[in-house]
Amino acid sequence: MQNVDRGITGSSLAGSAILLEIGAEYGVIEFLQNSEVVDAAAASRSCGIKESVISAYLDSLSKAGIIEVLSPTAPATYKVGSNFEELINEVGYLSWALRACAPLINNAKEFSEHNEEAQAKYPRSGGLVARTSKWMGEKSFYPQPENAIVAMAPRKIVDLGSGSGGFLIRMLRKIPGSTGVGIDLSASATEQAVNAASDAGMSDRLQFVTAPIQVLVEDASLIKDADIIHAGFVMHDLLPAEEETLDALLRACCTHAIKGTLIIVDAIPVAQSNWEKPFAAAFNHLHNHFMSRRLLSEEEWTEKLFRAGFSNVRIEVLDHPGGRMLMASK
Structure with a gap:
């Protein structure tokens, strides 16, 4: 059995994780993702790590099968493997x-x-x-809400918990003429979002505000006239300590959005499918017993949304274990 290719195993995933985490600390992973051809000199310039160190790192990635050698002749050139994004x-x-x-x-x-x-x-x-959530999310929980929003072609999108702005920038690229408002508690994340919007040439279409999402209960001006309000893995931060505030926030979203469409992406505490069970249980345990958070079931979310004034609630299972997308409309 030693010579049988067993696909992804614990040891192969561990090896890949070690190398990719080193690359993340070097600051070179995004360069690899965005480059058709990679060499040590260019990668070194992109991240500021010594070329000799990056050269050895790229060699290890190629030996692990994570990137492919295009030319072994010095200076060696590489490209990412076909399964790079899946491995990330x-x-x-x-x-x-x-x-x-x-x-x-x-x-x-x-x-x-x-x-x-x-x-x-x-x-x-x-x-x-933020970084590890992005690695999980780009394939597991971002695509479904993004596709749903694009299909509705909204003119104004509000993102609660907007982080460094990536979600809104992707949405505005896909929906010409749309505008966006991002709200996040972190001043540093908001600064990154403002800079990212400028780099993307979208400063005139995007507004980012440093504030807790709870402010919308007292001042709903930021969500007024929104076609879509999106909240990705942020609502559970209000539970259980601020459940009344969460209920008031849901009512505000229902009242002030033009079409009253709210998309919540979050995790449920217990999943029934075998592929979901281990991670969903661990995610819930960490949030409940280490972070004092309470995750809501599909039934609890549905009841809250109906009480807030929404008349239609649809739930979709995400590729993220335990992840759910709730789409609520008037």
């Missing part, structure tokens, strides 16, 4: 679990004894959470 997606789950959530897992006993103090003492890295 698979590694994203492993990296989110064991790197982004490492402060929680490594201190599980302390969380069990002094939970509130441990949450303050061992915060997760926002940068790691």
